[in-house]
Amino acid sequence: MNYAVVLSRANQGLDAPLVRVEVHLSNGLPAFTVVGMPETAVRESKDRVRSALLNSHFEFPDRRITVNLAPADLPKGGGRFDLPIALGILCASGQLPGDALLSSECIGELALDGTLRAVRGTVAAAMAASQCKRRMVLAQESASLCQSIPGTHMVCATDLLSLCAVLRGRADPPEVESMEAPPVTTATNLAEVCGQHIPKRALEIAASGGHNLVLTGPPGTGKSLLANCLPGILPPPDDREWLTVCALYDLQGKIPEIRQRAFRAPHHSASAAALVGGGPIPMPGEISLAHGGVLFLDELPEFSRHALDMLREPLETGEIRLARANCSIRYPARFQLIAAMNPCPCGYAGDSEKPCKCSAAQRLSYGGRVSGPLLDRMDLQVRVDREDAVDLFSGHGAEDSVIVQGRVVQSRERQFKRQGTSNAQLRGSALLDSCACGPEERRLIQRSAKQLKLSARAVHRLLRVARSIADLRGEDTVTVTALKEALSYRDTLRPTQ
Structure with missing residues (x-):
């Protein structure tokens, strides 16, 4: 032979x-x-x-x-x-x-x-x-x-x-050692965050439905700390998700050290290729390495406009296609985008204690670094203001991440039992059927969309957030109360004049 x-x-x-x-x-x-x-x-x-x-x-x-x-x-x-x-x-x-x-x-x-x-x-x-x-x-x-x-x-x-x-057949194969990741987490515990009840509530809603979230406020108010808490309240990845994540990391020559949702936090100097992937034979970027988990962009306006706009399609489709002259490769990119930003260059626009030193033109220019279509894809927009210094030393009795995670897991179970997917991935008629809004809820949505000038995409995202709020409450339909709470997390990023 x-x-x-x-x-x-x-x-x-x-x-x-x-x-x-x-x-x-x-x-x-x-x-x-x-x-x-x-x-x-x-x-x-x-x-x-x-x-x-x-x-x-x-x-x-x-x-x-x-x-x-x-x-x-x-x-x-x-x-x-x-x-x-x-x-x-x-x-x-x-x-x-x-x-x-x-x-x-x-x-x-x-x-x-x-x-x-x-x-x-x-x-x-x-x-x-x-x-x-x-x-x-x-x-x-x-x-x-x-x-x-x-x-x-x-x-x-x-x-x-x-x-x-x-x-x-002359020898037996050697035993393979188990590579089970240890059951620990590196995420920050929510109990370590003093006060900030509204942002923490928004974080729980985002974890419940898999929604995108942007936090804005003065420096030092805890935006990055809150974002680091998110992996600790997300449901653990199932076997299929975990294998996909391991395969993506293996392409980079790495293996996740612990079995939890990915948390990727690239520096704002990262290029578009670093975020979405690239190379002669395209390798997965940060959005793919964050598949099934969290992509955290701190100092959002400091990222290049080109790099941020390349996130728009993956946020909708949950995948990224990288085409080269000799190949075309698809990578999964179903991630939660969590962003943090200051309201202006000095960071104190709208602050109750420290005056802003920026002009109106500077504030408008700073906010304009992030495109409207990208902000339109953010389900929750939350202001994080400074807490009273007294609260930092008092027993605040904040809930542990394990307790919040339990509610999130129950909410996710309701979603998958009802529709087979998370609320953030609901589309078209499936979204409307899941919400089952009555006449009063429809009138509220129509009135709010007109007043806030919401796009059709923003209205659908509003419904998805309201559906997640209802699931956290154990409600079968989306009520006016859930819609009003969802509306409170919109339209908070208009530049301060």
């Missing part, structure tokens, strides 16, 4: 397209050629594979070796093809039975001594392989990340020689 085919996966987003690694041995002068749009790391694999085979006590064929990575028009990068190329050479040269890799997909990088190393994108590849009902052949280090994928079947080892022994 002088020909072998080994299946693998390319590192191109969560889709992880299938790659056929074809190995052919022929007579002629010894040579090792890799074709099929290999990038530098893949072209260099021939040297790693040769050393790994020799140091693992295998024979390296003294023949002309041609490796084809199909499809030929798909760019291939990284060291992930080292293992399938090595196994293909062993099968083609008769050193490994051809049926040892039936219904298998292989991925892994080889060290010069034959040690198997983990590579980026293994979780996404394992998820794709499980859907195709194929087993994964990979490094033991990677196996611990993939063992919780439903329907996955893995064969792993620490080095190439041990892996071949397992594939031949």
Whole structure:
């Protein structure tokens, strides 16, 4: 046998397209050629594979070796093809039975001594392989990340020689250590926030329905502190959400340390590519790494206008599509946007104690850094004013995050039982049916939309917030009381003249 085919996966987003690694041995002068749009790391694999085979006590064929990575028009990068190329050479040269890799997909990088190393994108590849009902052949280090994928079947080892022994049936695969994240949280406890009852109520509503929230007020009033409390009151991610988050982080070469909703807080100097993703082969950005969790933008007007406007479509669709000349990749981006901003450059417009030093033109210019369409997508707009210094040292008896999280979980359960999704994702007729507004509620909505000049999108977001308020109260329909509370969280960001 002088020909072998080994299946693998390319590192191109969560889709992880299938790659056929074809190995052919022929007579002629010894040579090792890799074709099929290999990038530098893949072209260099021939040297790693040769050393790994020799140091693992295998024979390296003294023949002309041609490796084809199909499809030929798909760019291939990284060291992930080292293992399938090595196994293909062993099968083609008769050193490994051809049926040892039936219904298998292989991925892994080889060290010069034959040690198997983990590579980026293994979780996404394992998820794709499980859907195709194929087993994964990979490094033991990677196996611990993939063992919780439903329907996955893995064969792993620490080095190439041990892996071949397992594939031949002469050795048992090693035990895979569990990678269960510890049940702890790094979020700030709500009990540490003194006062601020209205912002904390808005935070609970945002957590209940998955709504976007913007906090505005003078510096030092607790806007960032409140935002850091949000992950601690959100429901824990389910298995499917957690696997998706792990796959996204794995593409970046990272793994979440704890199992909780993501909380990403990029600096205001972050570029548009850092937020939405980018690169020659686009990698996930901050909005995708915040999938299922929170994206916190502190000092919102300090971000570039271009970067902020690129968030508008993902906020509506829950995904981001990154197109390049040679590929188009889709990443999930269903996140809650929490923003904090000062009302003016000096930060004290509307403050009860410290006068503002900015002119009306400066305040208008500062507020204009954030586009109206982006603010229109913010479900709740809340003013955070300074608390009395006496309250900072008094026993305020604030609720613990665990108590608030319990109410949020119950609210989410009502939503999924009623409509199969969170309130923030309700659309069209499903939203109207869920709210079941009566004539009095409809008149209030129409009157408020006219007075506040709300767009159709803003009206729908108002209804979603009211629906979340009703769910927190255990009510089946949206009432006038819920609508009035929802209206109190709108139209607070008009520039102060």
